[in-house]
Amino acid sequence: MEKLDTLDMSILTMLQENGRRSYTEVGKYLNVSEGTIRSRINRMLKDGVFEFVIHTNPNKIGLNVQTIIGLTTKLGMQEKVAKQLNQFSEVRFVGAFSGKHDLMLQAYFRSNEDLVDFVNNQLSKIDGIVSADVSLELKQYKDSFSFIEKK
Incomplete structure:
Protein backbone atom coordinates (compact mmCIF):
# COMPACT_ATOMS: atom_id res chain seq x y z
CA MET A 1 0.00 0.00 0.00
CA ASP A 47 -5.60 -0.92 -0.94
CA GLY A 48 -8.53 -1.20 1.49
CA VAL A 49 -8.16 2.36 2.81
CA PHE A 50 -11.94 2.75 2.67
CA GLU A 51 -15.04 1.26 1.12
CA PHE A 52 -18.30 2.74 -0.02
CA VAL A 53 -21.16 1.60 2.20
CA ILE A 54 -24.68 2.72 2.93
CA HIS A 55 -25.03 3.65 6.59
CA THR A 56 -28.63 2.76 7.34
CA ASN A 57 -30.41 4.15 10.38
CA PRO A 58 -31.46 0.90 12.17
CA ASN A 59 -34.54 2.51 13.74
CA LYS A 60 -35.86 3.59 10.33
CA ILE A 61 -35.86 -0.04 9.13
CA GLY A 62 -37.46 -1.53 12.23
CA LEU A 63 -34.35 -2.50 14.20
CA ASN A 64 -35.31 -0.77 17.42
CA VAL A 65 -33.14 -2.72 19.87
CA GLN A 66 -29.39 -2.14 19.76
CA THR A 67 -27.13 -4.18 22.01
CA ILE A 68 -23.52 -4.47 22.95
CA ILE A 69 -22.78 -7.99 24.15
CA GLY A 70 -19.60 -8.88 26.01
CA LEU A 71 -18.65 -12.54 25.81
CA THR A 72 -16.29 -14.58 27.91
CA THR A 73 -14.95 -17.59 26.03
CA LYS A 74 -13.16 -20.77 27.00
CA LEU A 75 -9.40 -20.56 26.61
CA GLY A 76 -8.40 -21.27 23.04
CA MET A 77 -11.96 -20.87 21.70
CA GLN A 78 -12.08 -17.12 21.06
CA GLU A 79 -11.41 -17.23 17.33
CA LYS A 80 -13.76 -20.18 16.74
CA VAL A 81 -16.56 -18.36 18.58
CA ALA A 82 -15.88 -15.11 16.69
CA LYS A 83 -16.12 -16.89 13.33
CA GLN A 84 -19.48 -18.38 14.30
CA LEU A 85 -20.78 -14.98 15.42
CA ASN A 86 -19.85 -13.51 12.03
CA GLN A 87 -22.53 -15.70 10.44
CA PHE A 88 -25.47 -13.97 12.15
CA SER A 89 -27.16 -11.17 10.20
CA GLU A 90 -28.13 -9.47 13.47
CA VAL A 91 -24.46 -9.03 14.39
CA ARG A 92 -22.89 -5.89 12.93
CA PHE A 93 -19.52 -5.97 14.68
CA VAL A 94 -17.35 -8.59 16.41
CA GLY A 95 -14.00 -7.75 17.99
CA ALA A 96 -11.48 -9.26 20.40
CA PHE A 97 -10.76 -7.03 23.38
CA SER A 98 -8.62 -6.96 26.46
CA GLY A 99 -10.36 -6.52 29.77
CA LYS A 100 -13.43 -8.12 31.26
CA HIS A 101 -14.69 -9.72 28.03
CA ASP A 102 -12.81 -11.68 25.37
CA LEU A 103 -15.18 -10.67 22.57
CA MET A 104 -17.50 -7.72 22.13
CA LEU A 105 -20.25 -7.64 19.57
CA GLN A 106 -22.80 -5.11 18.45
CA ALA A 107 -26.14 -6.45 17.27
CA TYR A 108 -29.52 -5.08 16.20
CA PHE A 109 -32.95 -6.60 16.72
CA ARG A 110 -36.54 -5.74 15.90
CA SER A 111 -37.70 -6.35 19.47
CA ASN A 112 -36.61 -7.39 22.94
CA GLU A 113 -38.21 -10.78 22.23
CA ASP A 114 -35.90 -11.22 19.21
CA LEU A 115 -32.92 -10.36 21.40
CA VAL A 116 -33.97 -12.87 24.05
CA ASP A 117 -34.45 -15.50 21.34
CA PHE A 118 -30.98 -14.74 19.93
CA VAL A 119 -29.33 -15.11 23.35
CA ASN A 120 -31.26 -18.21 24.40
CA ASN A 121 -31.45 -20.05 21.07
CA GLN A 122 -28.40 -18.91 19.12
CA LEU A 123 -25.63 -17.82 21.50
CA SER A 124 -26.40 -20.65 23.89
CA LYS A 125 -25.65 -23.19 21.15
CA ILE A 126 -22.17 -21.86 20.38
CA ASP A 127 -19.57 -24.11 21.96
CA GLY A 128 -16.94 -22.05 23.75
CA ILE A 129 -19.07 -19.25 25.20
CA VAL A 130 -18.81 -19.21 29.00
CA SER A 131 -20.96 -16.13 29.65
CA ALA A 132 -22.69 -13.24 27.93
CA ASP A 133 -23.15 -9.73 29.33
CA VAL A 134 -25.95 -8.04 27.36
CA SER A 135 -26.27 -4.24 27.44
CA LEU A 136 -29.15 -2.42 25.76
CA GLU A 137 -28.63 0.99 24.21
CA LEU A 138 -30.93 3.46 25.96
CA LYS A 139 -29.94 6.62 24.10
CA GLN A 140 -27.48 7.33 21.34
CA TYR A 141 -25.28 10.41 21.45
CA LYS A 142 -23.00 9.74 18.49
CA ASP A 143 -22.83 7.28 15.60
CA SER A 144 -20.13 8.21 13.14
CA PHE A 145 -17.75 6.62 10.70
CA SER A 146 -15.85 9.87 10.13
CA PHE A 147 -12.29 9.44 11.34
CA ILE A 148 -10.50 12.19 9.41
CA GLU A 149 -10.48 15.64 10.92
CA LYS A 150 -11.73 18.54 8.82
CA LYS A 151 -9.16 21.21 8.18
Missing part, protein backbone atom coordinates in the same frame (compact mmCIF):
# COMPACT_ATOMS: atom_id res chain seq x y z
CA GLU A 2 1.27 3.43 -0.90
CA LYS A 3 1.47 6.06 1.80
CA LEU A 4 -1.45 8.50 1.84
CA ASP A 5 -0.54 12.07 0.96
CA THR A 6 -2.37 15.35 1.52
CA LEU A 7 -4.40 14.96 -1.69
CA ASP A 8 -5.57 11.50 -0.61
CA MET A 9 -6.56 12.86 2.79
CA SER A 10 -8.42 15.77 1.18
CA ILE A 11 -10.31 13.36 -1.08
CA LEU A 12 -11.24 11.22 1.93
CA THR A 13 -12.39 14.28 3.86
CA MET A 14 -14.66 15.36 1.01
CA LEU A 15 -16.12 11.87 0.57
CA GLN A 16 -16.64 11.59 4.31
CA GLU A 17 -18.75 14.76 4.21
CA ASN A 18 -20.75 13.55 1.21
CA GLY A 19 -19.98 10.17 -0.36
CA ARG A 20 -22.23 10.97 -3.33
CA ARG A 21 -20.00 13.76 -4.64
CA SER A 22 -18.92 13.26 -8.22
CA TYR A 23 -15.26 12.84 -9.07
CA THR A 24 -15.56 15.96 -11.21
CA GLU A 25 -16.84 18.01 -8.25
CA VAL A 26 -14.07 16.73 -5.98
CA GLY A 27 -11.46 17.42 -8.65
CA LYS A 28 -12.68 20.99 -9.20
CA TYR A 29 -12.66 21.72 -5.48
CA LEU A 30 -9.12 20.31 -5.08
CA ASN A 31 -7.82 21.81 -8.37
CA VAL A 32 -6.93 18.47 -9.97
CA SER A 33 -8.43 16.52 -12.84
CA GLU A 34 -11.35 14.12 -12.56
CA GLY A 35 -8.95 11.40 -13.78
CA THR A 36 -6.58 12.06 -10.88
CA ILE A 37 -9.48 11.79 -8.41
CA ARG A 38 -10.70 8.57 -10.07
CA SER A 39 -7.25 6.93 -10.01
CA ARG A 40 -6.61 7.99 -6.39
CA ILE A 41 -9.99 6.67 -5.25
CA ASN A 42 -9.53 3.40 -7.15
CA ARG A 43 -6.07 2.94 -5.59
CA MET A 44 -7.39 3.61 -2.08
CA LEU A 45 -10.31 1.22 -2.66
CA LYS A 46 -7.92 -1.47 -3.93
